[in-house]
Amino acid sequence: MTGFPTLLHKEVLRFWKVSFQTVAAPVLTTLLYLLVFAHALAAHVQAFPGVPYREFLIPGLAMMAMLQNAFANSSSSLIQSKITGNIVFILLPPLTSLDLFAAYLGASIVRGLVVGLGVFAATLWMVPIPAQHPAWALAFAVVGCGMLGALGIVAGIWAEKFDQLAAFQNFVVMPLTFLAGVFYSTQSLPPFWQAVSKLNPFFYAIDGFRYGFFGQSDVDPATSLAFASAAFAVLSWLTLLMLERGYKLRH
């Protein structure tokens, strides 16, 4: 028996015990985005033919919240453990790099999915939206949260102070999410920015997730899943490499 199930359980408990901050707060923030942007932009933006802007916005906002919270879960857990020093209780037991990776990643995905469910639970009664291909939606939710969960582990290991982690969040995660087509279809962008968007792995997660609801997307969902999964695989490899080398954890 390895320590992986316990570490996963602990990481889930860690956010669940403070779910008011870790689940309720992001759901509320997302609702506010929805109210404000739907009101301000509905008249100006026609994203997909036949899809009202309010509806178009919901999967993108939900995915944005899921990505940000998946990132926040692993990164904040690691930086807190490093700064308070209680990371030793995880480093001293016979946990392998794969155990550590899988537990932090798994808890990030759980947090992302719980926040996503929260967003849908809070919005569906106001704005019902179809779910034409739920399996695609779920696949993109898991891969998207996995990608950001792994990125959160990388950032949590790399950052030595809270402000370094905040910088990572503000200068890497936020721009990539905001420029990933949460609020618009990239088809509406000039060609240059369309091309730039296609370099952003977050874009594929959001676009493919939206396909799961409306059966429409900017890019073919299989292509999106391939790009998002590739990004997830590269980040996972990087994370495992850092853990295996003990980078900034085992001095």
Next chain:
Amino acid sequence: MLAVEARGVHKSYGAVRALAGVSLEVREGEFFGLLGPNGAGKTTLISALGGLARADEGSLSVMGHDVVRDFRRSRRALGIVPQEIVFDPFFTVRETLRLQSGYFGLRRNDAWIDELISRLALGDKADANMRSLSGGMKRRVMVAQALVHRPPVIVLDEPTAGVDVELRQTLWAFIRSLNAAGHTIVLTTHYLEEAQNLCTRIAMMKEGRIVALDSTARLLSEFSERVLKVKLERGELPSALARGASQDAAGAWRIPIVDVAHVEQALRELRVAGAAIASLEVAEPELEEVFVKIMRRDDRPAAP
């Protein structure tokens, strides 16, 4: 079997050399002391043993398992109580111990967790959040965390720093009983009296090297002695006694003695010399004296 083995361990942090070739062996069942001033490398050595740090050179093993190649077995055999008080504020004492147990892959370990809680007098606080515990209580939880997987080798890094007398006594009674039950104990402490009472063998470290390594009894007999401490109100110390004697900072004479007969003889000589005694005390050999002498003896400039 050797409980702990270090062979030529080197470790530098940038330009700072924390370990400069440490080799030592701790036998199974020993109560072993690792002493030295701050910055001598004790904690680095312990960190390397537990996989918190990686040696640049050399090898370490716990119960015959290499700490790098066979880290799962070596860490299962090792329980470390870290020096700094650290805790996870999200959990209660019992949750903390259950989680720690789970990290070692142990399920259904509640009987032992209950025993740890009662042996370390944590019963009242078992369901209290870690945050609400006093420093001494947190320290006890850390001891319990290190013992949750019943490791044959237990390393305590300054476990009694800033801890009250009562806890210190409960802790030592518990650690002694573990030692009696066959666990190997490695201890670092700045309280040399504790080390003298508890440890059967002692290594002293300085600037990343081992500068003395022997049984406590031999270190004491080699570097310290029983002395008669006499403070004179008036009169002179007779020349027969002055040979080999020294005067301490408070003006008391320290006269080396071998046995009680020697004390009587010394007192007789003082009386004959007409000296009046203000105070009198027979002092047993002290590890503190050994420590000071060894650290001074080794006061040579560090190798470049």
